[in-house]
Amino acid sequence: xxxxxxxxxxxxxxxxxxxxxxxxxxxxxxxxxxxxxxxxxxxxxxxxxxxxxxxxxxxxxxxxxxxxxxxxxxxxxxxxxxxxxxxxxxxxxxxxxxxxxxxxxxxxxxxxxxxxxxxxxxxxxxxxxxxxxxxxxxxxxxxxxxxxxxxxxxxxxxxxxxxxxxxxxxxxxxxxxxxxxxxxxxxxxxxxxxxxxxxxxxxxxxxxxxxxxxxxxxxxxxxxxxxxxxxxxxxxxxxxxxxxxxxxxxxxxxxxxxxxxxxxxxxxxxxxxxxxxxxxxxxxxxxxxxxxxxxxxxxxxxxxxxxxxxxxxxxxxxxxxxxxxxxxxxxxxxxxxxxxxxxxxxxxxxxxxxxxxxxxxxxxxxxxxxxxxxxxxxxxxxxxxxxxxxxxxxxxxxxxxxxxxxxxxxxxxxxxxxxxxxxxxxxxxxxxxxxxxxxxxxxxxxxxxxxxxxxxxxxxxxxxxxxxxxxxxxxxxxxxxxxxxx
RNA sequence: GCCCCCAUCGUCUAGAGGCCCAGGACAUCAGCCUUUCAAGCUGAAGAUCAGGGGUUCGAAUCCCCUUGGGGGCACCA
Numbered sequence: 410x411x412x413x414x415x416x417x418x419x420x421x422x423x424x425x426x427x428x429x430x431x432x433x434x435x436x437x438x439x440x441x442x443x444x445x446x447x448x449x450x451x452x453x454x455x456x457x458x459x460x461x462x463x464x465x466x467x468x469x470x471x472x473x474x475x476x477x478x479x480x481x482x483x484x485x486x487x488x489x490x491x492x493x494x495x496x497x498x499x500x501x502x503x504x505x506x507x508x509x510x511x512x513x514x515x516x517x518x519x520x521x522x523x524x525x526x527x528x529x530x531x532x533x534x535x536x537x538x539x540x541x542x543x544x545x546x547x548x549x550x551x552x553x554x555x556x557x558x559x560x561x562x563x564x565x566x567x568x569x570x571x572x573x574x575x576x577x578x579x580x581x582x583x584x585x586x587x588x589x590x591x592x593x594x595x596x597x598x599x600x601x602x603x604x605x606x607x608x609x610x611x612x613x614x615x616x617x618x619x620x621x622x623x624x625x626x627x628x629x630x631x632x633x634x635x636x637x638x639x640x641x642x643x644x645x646x647x648x649x650x651x652x653x654x655x656x657x658x659x660x661x662x663x664x665x666x667x668x669x670x671x672x673x674x675x676x677x678x679x680x681x682x683x684x685x686x687x688x689x690x691x692x693x694x695x696x697x698x699x700x701x702x703x704x705x706x707x708x709x710x711x712x713x714x715x716x717x718x719x720x721x722x723x724x725x726x727x728x729x730x731x732x733x734x735x736x737x738x739x740x741x742x743x744x745x746x747x748x749x750x751x752x753x754x755x756x757x758x759x760x761x762x763x764x765x766x767x768x769x770x771x772x773x774x775x776x777x778x779x780x781x782x783x784x785x786x787x788x789x790x791x792x793x794x795x796x797x798x799x800x801x802x803x804x805x806x807x808x809x810x811x812x813x814x815x816x817x818x819x820x821x822x823x824x825x826x827x828x829x830x831x832x833x834x835x836x837x838x839x840x841x842x843x844x845x846x847x848x849x850x851x852x853x854x855x856x857x858x859x860x861x862x863x864x865x866x867x868x869x870x871x872x873x874x875x876x877x878x879x880x881x882x883x884x885x886x887x888x889x890x891x892x893x894x895x
Numbered sequence: 896g897c898c899c900c901c902a903u904c905g906u907c908u909a910g911a912g913g914c915c916c917a918g919g920a921c922a923u924c925a926g927c928c929u930u931u932c933a934a935g936c937u938g939a940a941g942a943u944c945a946g947g948g949g950u951u952c953g954a955a956u957c958c959c960c961u962u963g964g965g966g967g968c969a970c971c972a
Contacts, residue, residue, distance in 0.1 A: 693909035
């Protein structure tokens with residue numbers, strides 16, 4: 410049975426469609442989602458599209474896609490603030506009547522020069538409240554000029570507001586460090602401060618988990634809640650995620666949008682696990698947690714305060730762990746699109762799925778991302794291998810003895826009836842001693858001939874999958890290359 | 896300039912006064928396994944707990960200062 414607290418837990422993710430969601434955004438969603446699911450509450454999606462100018466085409470779809478990819482489902486929404494304008498207007502009217510807000514007629518130009526002068530005088534940039542106490546007559550005059558005013562909040566001149574952050578504890582802000590912020594823009598759209606407060610209240614949001622960058626605007630929101638006579642939700646400000654250079658995550662840090670990680674072949678579960686550990690931990694040793702375990706154990710008490718630097722190496726490692734945990738079938742199913750996308754064009758499509766499955770069984774353990782699969786497996790698909798002939802001579806043997814070794818191997822292989830890994834090994838292993846200094850050299854030589862590389866999956870399994878015809882052909886090619894060196 | 900937040904190995908972190916001359920993970924290095932690679936196993940190195948003052952019998956843990964880092968101060972969110 411759920412307690413009353415649990416049924417009333419309502420979280421939300423409220424991105425603005427001004428770009429594609431990046432790691433930081435997604436980590437925030439994850440925490441919101443985990444908290445909601447942990448408490449059996451609701452998770453709501455709301456699009457804060459109140460900035461017409463900065464709106465980015467396709468951003469909303471990218472947000473929805475990212476959430477779906479990560480399996481972060483929502484119970485309500487998406488709501489769009491741009492469709493809720495009348496609500497904000499109505500609330501603004503009531504605030505106006507109660508005297509909590511006022512119309513401001515200052516032009517953007519005036520505000521800008523004001524700020525410039527403040528900067529020159531090393532003063533904090535703050536609205537000088539010129540329109541705060543206009544007389545009725547002055548207001549009428551301004552209205553008559555036809556300028557559309559903005560609506561500003563009448564911030565108390567003295568006193569202070571203490572917010573009780575669930576992660577940081579109590580934090581006090583003096584009102585005289587705040588200014589009269591804008592609630593309604595002249596284009597009729599609300600600012601973030603108005604819209605977020607109104608919607609969080611109307612949507613009965615119980616907990617606001619958002620990034621630390623919002624911490625200093627929280628007193629404004631609390632003041633607004635008070636003016637509206639509404640109960641404020643609980644706030645929890647999450648540590649920010651930084652790039653390796655300790656700067657905020659941005660384009661410069663390579664893959665920043667979450668869809669990019671999808672393209673690079675990371676698994677949603679690995680991503681979620683990794684992101685959960687950025688700012689949260691279960692204990693001193695548990696690192697690998699399934700979706701269910703994350704939900705079960707997530708709590709705000711175990712969220713840290715310090716900003717975290719994104720460590721891609723660890724993400725890759727973890728993704729490798731998840732990749733290896735997949736069943737062979739599932740791995741093949743997931744890797745197939747990547748092969749299709751990234752294998753050279755010369756490779757005929759559609760790919761033979763049963764061949765692909767066998768190939769991928771050797772790749773699974775070696776790939777840290779799905780996008781590495783095509784590169785790891787390419788020699789299985791190519792007709793002609795391109796490699797440096799010198800690789801054939803990496804051991805102590807000269808070109809002639811090497812050629813002899815290959816020739817002998819070919820002789821034996823041609824007669825093989827059952828082309829499988831065990832038989833191949835049984836035939837080739839005894840040859841290593843007589844033809845070369847040992848298995849390392851002999852098998853190494855064959856490996857280069859058959860795969861074109863010095864690092865590849867186990868030789869005999871590789872040959873078995875490649876098939877007799879292809880192997881013999883490649884060994885003959887190697888022989889030709891060697892004859893050029895003799 | 897003002898306000899706010901933060902500070903444990905390179906990185907993610909454990910640590911809520913004695914269990915810590917600080918534990919785990921990634922990365923690094925070495926060894927084992929082995930036909931190469933990967934995986935796996937074992938081990939090493941890596942943090943005077945930013946610095947300085949207190950409080951205390953005792954501090955990474957509490958308080959203060961300093962320093963450093965980050966965030967905010969738009970008719971952006």
